[in-house]
Amino acid sequence: MERDPSSFLFAGIQFNRKKFAGDFARFRDKKERDDPVESSSLLETGAVEPEEAPLSAKKRKRKAVSASDAVEGFSVFKSSKSSPDSVVEHKERDEDEHLKERKEMYRQMERDAILRKRHNIHVSGSNVPSPLQEFAELKTRFKCKSYLLRNMAEVGFKEPTPIQRQAIPILVSGRECFACAPTGSGKTLAFVCPMLMKLKHASKEGIRALILCPTKELAAQTTRECRNLARGNKFRIKLMTKALVTNPDLSKLRCDILISTPLRLRLAIKKRKMDLSRVEYLVLDESDKLFELGLVKEIDFVVKACSNPSIVRSLFSATLPDYVEELARTIMHDAVRVIVGRKNTASESIKQKLVFAGSEEGKLLALRQSFAESLNPPVLIFVQSKERAKELYGELVLDNIRASVLHSDLSQIQRENAVDDFRAGKTWVLIATDVIARGMDFKGVNCVINYDFPDSAAAYIHRIGRSGRAGRSGEAVTFYTEDDIPYLRNIANVMTASGCEVPSWIMALPKKRWKKHRPRRESISTKPKDERA
Ligand SMILES: Nc1ncnc2c1ncn2[C@@H]1O[C@H](COP(=O)(O)OP(=O)(O)OP(=O)(O)O)[C@@H](O)[C@H]1O
Numbered sequence: 121m122e123r124d125p126s127s128f129l130f131a132g133i134q135f136n137r138k139k140f141a142g143d144f145a146r147f148r149d150k151k152e153r154d155d156p157v158e159s160s161s162l163l164e165t166g167a168v169e170p171e172e173a174p175l176s177a178k179k180r181k182r183k184a185v186s187a188s189d190a191v192e193g194f195s196v197f198k199s200s201k202s203s204p205d206s207v208v209e210h211k212e213r214d215e216d217e218h219l220k221e222r223k224e225m226y227r228q229m230e231r232d233a234i235l236r237k238r239h240n241i242h243v244s245g246s247n248v249p250s251p252l253q254e255f256a257e258l259k260t261r262f263k264c265k266s267y268l269l270r271n272m273a274e275v276g277f278k279e280p281t282p283i284q285r286q287a288i289p290i291l292v293s294g295r296e297c298f299a300c301a302p303t304g305s306g307k308t309l310a311f312v313c314p315m316l317m318k319l320k321h322a323s324k325e326g327i328r329a330l331i332l333c334p335t336k337e338l339a340a341q342t343t344r345e346c347r348n349l350a351r352g353n354k355f356r357i358k359l360m361t362k363a364l365v366t367n368p369d370l371s372k373l374r375c376d377i378l379i380s381t382p383l384r385l386r387l388a389i390k391k392r393k394m395d396l397s398r399v400e401y402l403v404l405d406e407s408d409k410l411f412e413l414g415l416v417k418e419i420d421f422v423v424k425a426c427s428n429p430s431i432v433r434s435l436f437s438a439t440l441p442d443y444v445e446e447l448a449r450t451i452m453h454d455a456v457r458v459i460v461g462r463k464n465t466a467s468e469s470i471k472q473k474l475v476f477a478g479s480e481e482g483k484l485l486a487l488r489q490s491f492a493e494s495l496n497p498p499v500l501i502f503v504q505s506k507e508r509a510k511e512l513y514g515e516l517v518l519d520n521i522r523a524s525v526l527h528s529d530l531s532q533i534q535r536e537n538a539v540d541d542f543r544a545g546k547t548w549v550l551i552a553t554d555v556i557a558r559g560m561d562f563k564g565v566n567c568v569i570n571y572d573f574p575d576s577a578a579a580y581i582h583r584i585g586r587s588g589r590a591g592r593s594g595e596a597v598t599f600y601t602e603d604d605i606p607y608l609r610n611i612a613n614v615m616t617a618s619g620c621e622v623p624s625w626i627m628a629l630p631k632k633r634w635k636k637h638r639p640r641r642e643s644i645s646t647k648p649k650d651e652r653a
Pocket residue numbers: 276277278279280281284301302303304305306307308309437438558559560561563585586589590
């Protein structure tokens with residue numbers, strides 16, 4: 121028997137149209153009267169529709185529903201939850217909303233990608249929060265309090281730096297993050313700002329946030345910066361000083377933010393039973409240095425002591441070796457990785473130069489010549505040991521150069537004075553060991569001189585990063601002798617990566633796996649060799 125082509129809707133049902141012709145006609149008439157759109161269109165469509173078809177069918181359905189708006193009692197019907205039509209309508213609206221949301225999400229992702237590209241921000245991780253276009257978004261998107269925006273504006277922060285654009289939304293959203301961005305690019309604000317936002321207001325609930333820094337100088341500087349940004353709020357921000365560590369009541373310490381070096385913190389936990397179980401926010405600043413100092417156990421101890429399950433941890437540095445990333449992944453949960461520019465490169469605003477000085481005597485001559493001819497203070501000079509810092513200081517004082525010196529043999533007060541005098545412009549030259557190579561923010565250092573060749577590429581990047589900060593230009597001069605030539609290539613690679621020219625013979629040197637390079641050097645002195653002590 122030939123099948124009636126109009127009966128496909130009833131496929132699988134044995135329906136004798138001839139026998140029930142009268143009922144069929146009545147049914148058909150009624151359906152067409154009640155629902156003209158639906159009846160004709162549905163009957164015309166095939167059983168299998170193309171991909172877009174459900175949408176158009178939905179639109180048609182909506183039209184049909186709107187036709188019934190005129191039906192008496194419709195409003196009661198509409199409000200009835202049990203009505204199947206209302207359920208369908210809700211479902212459709214939800215689907216529409218969902219579709220709109222998805223479209224908006226894709227548009228936002230596109231905008232985020234453009235912004236990240238413009239600022240050289242690279243991210244990896246799931247659902248990374250959108251970067252900031254401007255600081256004002258902190259208020260609209262994250263309800264940042266006015267005092268913080270005011271304080272940032274007062275210190276002259278007009279727009280966020282790349283690391284701030286990305287790291288702040290990540291941390292404020294409660295996500296963990298490890299970040300690598302050039303020296304002087306504003307990483308401190310990138311972790312202090314979200315910390316203040318998350319803490320909201322002062323509270324006496326134990327220690328709520330903790331920042332670990334590799335040196336006392338950097339811890340003091342970070343404390344000052346936190347206090348400046350928190351002005352107008354009653355946050356209690358404490359620096360872990362020697363006096364505080366020896367305080368017998370340390371176990372009862374209540375503060376919103378504590379800033380410490382790992383060793384002092386370990387002492388405080390072990391000897392004074394300091395409680396870190398309420399810490400909501402942990403930052404490891406200069407994280408690679410913290411791990412490099414042989415402090416992996418200490419850091420692990422601190423991370424475990426911060427046992428609050430909702431803690432947000434973050435790692436920041438201008439250099440992030442792979443092993444630190446791996447460590448970060450082991451301690452962090454669903455962290456976002458943020459890299460600004462290229463990983464482990466120097467700031468592009470620094471003009472870098474290599475100078476062959478031949479011998480130790482040659483270095484002193486070259487330095488004196490530079491002072492006589494071209495050096496523009498403030499100048500920061502790095503040497504490889506405290507003994508050499510003292511020797512060079514002795515020489516420069518003879519030349520009537522207004523210099524100060526900073527090394528680990530000095531008392532804390534003497535170290536602070538050396539930094540303060542240099543900051544205040546009372547001294548023009550600061551001679552130092554690597555103790556201040558990391559994180560120290562001396563505004564307007566014109567030139568960094570690596571009097572002694574740095575002992576690693578990371579040390580080089582951080583040392584020269586004391587100049588050329590916050591978008592200013594700077595200069596870095598690195599002296600080298602015969603002993604340093606095997607290690608030149610590693611520095612040259614950093615230089616070329618940040619756009620500086622390097623003689624081709626240096627680039628042709630063999631690559632060398634770099635362990636610490638700290639050769640024995642002749643003492644710094646203009647005295648004849650047989651007269652030296
Ligand atoms: N948004 C901003 N606009 C202008 N200046 C800023 C901004 N954020 C920070 N700064 C300034 O930039 C300088 C460098 O900032 P910061 O010390 O945080 O750099 P950093 O990235 O931590 O550097 P390092 O790797 O050497 O530790 C500081 O003087 C700081 O006040």
